[in-house]
Amino acid sequence: MKMLKNKFILIPISVLILSLGLLVFMNYNNSSISYKSYILFEKDLSSKNISTIYITDSPKIRVQLKNGTTYETDNPRTPDAKETFLEKGINVFENYPANSRQTYPIALMAISIISIIIMSLKSSGKASKRVLSLDSLDATAVEDSNYNFNNVAGNEEAKESVKDVVDFLKNPEKYASYGARMPKGIMLYGQPGTGKTLLARAVAGEADVPFYAVSGSDFIQVYVGVGASRIRQLFKKARGNSQGKAVIFIDEIDAIGKKRSGSNSSGGSDERDQTLNALLTEMSGFDEKEGIVVIAATNRLDMLDPALLRPGRFDRHIEITLPDISSREKIINLHLKNKPMGNINVHEWAQKTSYFSGAKIENLINEAAIIACKEDSVTIENKHMDKAFSIVLAGYEKKNRDYIRDIDRKITAYHEVGHALVSLKILPNEKISKITIIPSTKGAGGYTLSIPEDKLYENKDYLKRRIMVLLGGRAAEEVVFGSNYITTGARNDLQRSTSISFNMITQYGMGKTLGLLNMQELHDLNINQDEIIHECKKLIDSIYTEVKNIIIENRHCLKKITELLLEKETLFSKDLEDLKITTHR
Ligand code: ADP
Ligand code: MG
Ligand code: ZN
Numbered sequence: 001m002k003m004l005k006n007k008f009i010l011i012p013i014s015v016l017i018l019s020l021g022l023l024v025f026m027n028y029n030n031s032s033i034s035y036k037s038y039i040l041f042e043k044d045l046s047s048k049n050i051s052t053i054y055i056t057d058s059p060k061i062r063v064q065l066k067n068g069t070t071y072e073t074d075n076p077r078t079p080d081a082k083e084t085f086l087e088k089g090i091n092v093f094e095n096y097p098a099n100s101r102q103t104y105p106i107a108l109m110a111i112s113i114i115s116i117i118i119m120s121l122k123s124s125g126k127a128s129k130r131v132l133s134l135d136s137l138d139a140t141a142v143e144d145s146n147y148n149f150n151n152v153a154g155n156e157e158a159k160e161s162v163k164d165v166v167d168f169l170k171n172p173e174k175y176a177s178y179g180a181r182m183p184k185g186i187m188l189y190g191q192p193g194t195g196k197t198l199l200a201r202a203v204a205g206e207a208d209v210p211f212y213a214v215s216g217s218d219f220i221q222v223y224v225g226v227g228a229s230r231i232r233q234l235f236k237k238a239r240g241n242s243q244g245k246a247v248i249f250i251d252e253i254d255a256i257g258k259k260r261s262g263s264n265s266s267g268g269s270d271e272r273d274q275t276l277n278a279l280l281t282e283m284s285g286f287d288e289k290e291g292i293v294v295i296a297a298t299n300r301l302d303m304l305d306p307a308l309l310r311p312g313r314f315d316r317h318i319e320i321t322l323p324d325i326s327s328r329e330k331i332i333n334l335h336l337k338n339k340p341m342g343n344i345n346v347h348e349w350a351q352k353t354s355y356f357s358g359a360k361i362e363n364l365i366n367e368a369a370i371i372a373c374k375e376d377s378v379t380i381e382n383k384h385m386d387k388a389f390s391i392v393l394a395g396y397e398k399k400n401r402d403y404i405r406d407i408d409r410k411i412t413a414y415h416e417v418g419h420a421l422v423s424l425k426i427l428p429n430e431k432i433s434k435i436t437i438i439p440s441t442k443g444a445g446g447y448t449l450s451i452p453e454d455k456l457y458e459n460k461d462y463l464k465r466r467i468m469v470l471l472g473g474r475a476a477e478e479v480v481f482g483s484n485y486i487t488t489g490a491r492n493d494l495q496r497s498t499s500i501s502f503n504m505i506t507q508y509g510m511g512k513t514l515g516l517l518n519m520q521e522l523h524d525l526n527i528n529q530d531e532i533i534h535e536c537k538k539l540i541d542s543i544y545t546e547v548k549n550i551i552i553e554n555r556h557c558l559k560k561i562t563e564l565l566l567e568k569e570t571l572f573s574k575d576l577e578d579l580k581i582t583t584h585r
Contacts, residue, residue, distance in 0.1 A: 016112035019104075033062070034071045041073040045088065052091040055082060147205035152198055153334040153358070154327025161318050162186065162203050165293055169207035169245055172291035183316040184283050185294045187253075187309065189301040190320035190440075193359025196297040197251060199320065203295065204247035212238050212248045216255030219275045227256065227275030235282040238292060245291035250279075253296040257308045276305065283313055322357055322438050324569040325350050331358050335365045340372075342379030349385060354409065354569065355438075364392045409566065411477060412437045412446045415489055417562045418476025418551060419448040423469045424581055425550055429453050435561075436570040460510050463500055467540065468547050470497040475547040476558060497543075501536045511535050557581055 036044075041063060044050050054062040060072040085092045149159055168175050168182045175182055188196040197213075204211035214234060219227035238246040250256075256275045286292055296314055298304060308314050323331055329350035336344065353361055365380075367388035372380040420435050430450045437446035450469075458466075474490035505511030506519035513531045514522075551558060560579060565571050 013112070015108055019108040019112065036071045036073050038074045038076070048088065050090050052093065053085050054093045054095065056095060147198070147201040149202050149206055152195055152202050153330035154323045155195060155199065155320060158199060158318050158320050161316070162199065166203055166206045169209050169247070169291055169293060172245065172289055176289040182293070184312065185296060185314035185316070187301065187314040187317045188295060188297045188320055189299070189317065191322060191357060192299055193357035194320040194322060195358045196320050197249070200247065200249040200295040200297065207247070209243055209245040209247055209291070210238070210241050212246055214250055216250055216252040216257070219256050220272065225274060227272070228278035231275060231278040231282055239286070239290070248292065248294045250294065250296045252298065253308070254298045254300060254303050257304050259303060259305050276308070280307060280313060319440065321440050322355060324436065324438050325354070326568070328353050328356065328361060331361045332365065335362050336380070339365070339369055340379040342381040344380065344382050344385055352389065360392065364388050367391055409437060411481065411487055412489065413562045413565045414476045414480050414558070415473040416446045416448050417558055417565055418472040419469055421476070421554055421558050421561065422472030422547055422550055423450055424576070425554065426465050426468055431573055432576060433573055434570065435565060437565060438569055460504070463504055464543060467497045467500050467543050471544050471547045472551070475544065475551045479548060479551045479555070497540060498536065501539050504539070505532060505535050
């Protein structure tokens, strides 16, 4: 079937079929040549009716009469037959009449057969080249990619974390002279469409080095060893470019770097191991001065083989999160920049597009531009954005339910502020650096990041307070929405608080049941586990009551912070300071 890819081959094939048909038709006509017995032939011979005789080795000879008719008769097969005929004044030919009508289709056939052979040889040559190129990868470098950090809106933290890499790529010798070890590999992780590829491109563009992009799935082949050899080729190519510096980008690294599942060594896993090993070998093979940085991207960091993430490999991990409202505003502005923009309220659209990725926003604006163009509108207007929004939402809602309902957003916000508020009240020395309702790989709904105080020991009081902060999320849900509307969002909090309370009682000698005994040392002995669980529960219950009281007492404050969080989606310590919340109880 591949041969048919060259459609010109159809021409000689159809010519061949036509001429074949013509020939068959002619032969059919020919075979209608009549047959006469030898006796009748001899009669013609004696009555001198014959003009020409064609003698061949075949059992028949062909006879042409003077009146033009031809017939066949048996070959006499006598050595002197020719002589006898000649003596009688008959023309004798030792081949069949050159039927001129037949020569044309035969010639056509020959030509078409030859051209078919030539063409198929050529295309099979191509095919065999394709087989050969299985182990050579088409990693085309984008030499002067005009991407830079200006193409990446928002993602400030991520951009900040790769700035030194850009500097290193510009000047690897300088870093080498300081003995500074640059990360050879950077792992960008986060949801699809958040701009991981974009950022990698921008790094290459900012540093002005070639960008070699491949995808992990390119390396998974049917033939064992092909992936590994492709990896080697890729690095050779990147090193061999005129600058000697490069950014190698491996998208979907999970395709080759998935956690090995141990027992299950089915089909492609051997291949994947070889490819992964080749990658690790190549990465440890080049030295710091070279100026080659490998950037990989994945949606799931937790799925990756830990070997990939060790020092000297992809040891810098950068999370690319979904954009919050201010980032979305920047992304919208960026993508509207080179388009005719009418009365679009960018801030409002940033609000409407919560949980949209950068790619989704880009898609939205593109749809709006298409609609405006269809309507022959001079500029893209709000109404076009409205139409595009319902199109984009409809498309995405079917695929995944990432258009989170307003009520879910509100619950997430109260939950997160619950943590933050309790922390502000009872652990005033721990700075809350970030509260967000933008989901991340770290927390399902949102998360609150606080920087713990540096201390060598954690005392009983501190551990209790930590549990209080952990329970603050659930407590806020219950106080605000009622005990029937508490959510599954507290699962991780409860795991952690349970673990702390269990350790207090069984490991640190802070409980009553075991006293100063350590449960680990007693593991064989018959310990009354019910009693321990009972004590844990009592501890947590009493702490929870206390936490709920804090929330109730500070409901007003809870509401104030939550409203701000719902508006901004991400709050930093400065925003909290601006709210002037009194910290001590
Ligand atoms: P990922 O690699 O994380 O799946 P991409 O880098 O392929 O995402 O992003 C797809 C497109 O979405 C980009 O080409 C760009 O148009 C848009 N985009 C995503 N994030 C951003 C951003 N932070 N700023 C501007 N555009 C973005
Ligand atoms: Mg991508
Ligand atoms: Zn929580």
